[in-house]
Amino acid sequence: MRDAFGDIIAAQELEVPPVLLRFHAQPPERSHGMVKVEGGGRWARLLAGLAGFPPPMAETRFRLDVTPQGNGHVWRRSFRKFLTRSHLRYDPQKGRAVERFGLVELDLAVSVQQGAMVVSVEKARLFGLPLPQALCPQSASTEFETPEGHLGFDISASLPRIGLLVRYSGYLVLPELNLRR
Template sequence: MRDAFGEIIAAQQLEVPPALLRFHGQPPVRSQGLVTVEGGSRWARLLAGLAGFPPPMPRTRFRLEVAPQGGGHIWQRIFGKYRTRSHLRFDPGKGRAVERFGPIELELTATAQQGALVVSVEKARLFGLPLPAALCPQSAAMEYETPEGHLGFDISASLPRIGLLVRYSGYLVLPELDLRR
């Protein structure tokens, strides 16, 4: 079952590298790799922590667990001993991905640019209420295929007037395909 970004890639016929097609076409239940986490000011780190993101940390082990649930997928990111959980689904009416982190819901678009999948936040809600643009998180997020064939990522979120909340970058080694499915 494709994830939300797999649905966007298919609907828009985006040209993305094979590792991204493979990952989003049928997300592996578990994958692992390495990640580095950066944070902003003390206030920014506090806000990022409330959304479930870890504090800054040097290169550390990273796991991603993806499980189908409720017309979408639960994404559990494990940064060393810290866990961040979200629910990601595709909204076919809007052609967007919708990701929920606790009380925060983001509408995301994706485009293909120079061999990468670039994801942007278009709208945000807090407890179901739309946030004005001045309070909407901004994202500089992309996924790409590394020279080793891994799924590389560079994800960041910031807020106007506060700055960088969190940035995490690294890669996931994709498990071998199970061709018996």
């Protein structure tokens, strides 16, 4: 079952690197890799922690579990002992992915630039109520294929007047395909 980004790639006929196409066409239940986490100032770290994001840390092991649930997938990101959970689904009427982190829901648009998939926050809601653009999180997030053939990522979120909340970058080594299913 494709994830929300796989649905967008298919619907918009986006040309993405093979590793992204494979991952989003049928996300593996568990992937492992490495990640480095950066954070902003004291208020930014507090808000990031409330949203479930980990504190800054040097390069460390990373695990991503993707599980189908309802009309989407639950994404569990493990940064050492820290767990960030979200629910990601595709909204075909908007042509966007919708990701929920607790009480915050984000509408995400996808494009391709220089061979990388770029994900940007278009709208945000808190408790189901739309946030004004001045309070809407901003994202500079990309997924790409590394020279080693892994799924590389550079994910960040910031808020106006507060700055960087969290940035995590690294890669996932995708499990081998089981072609004998």
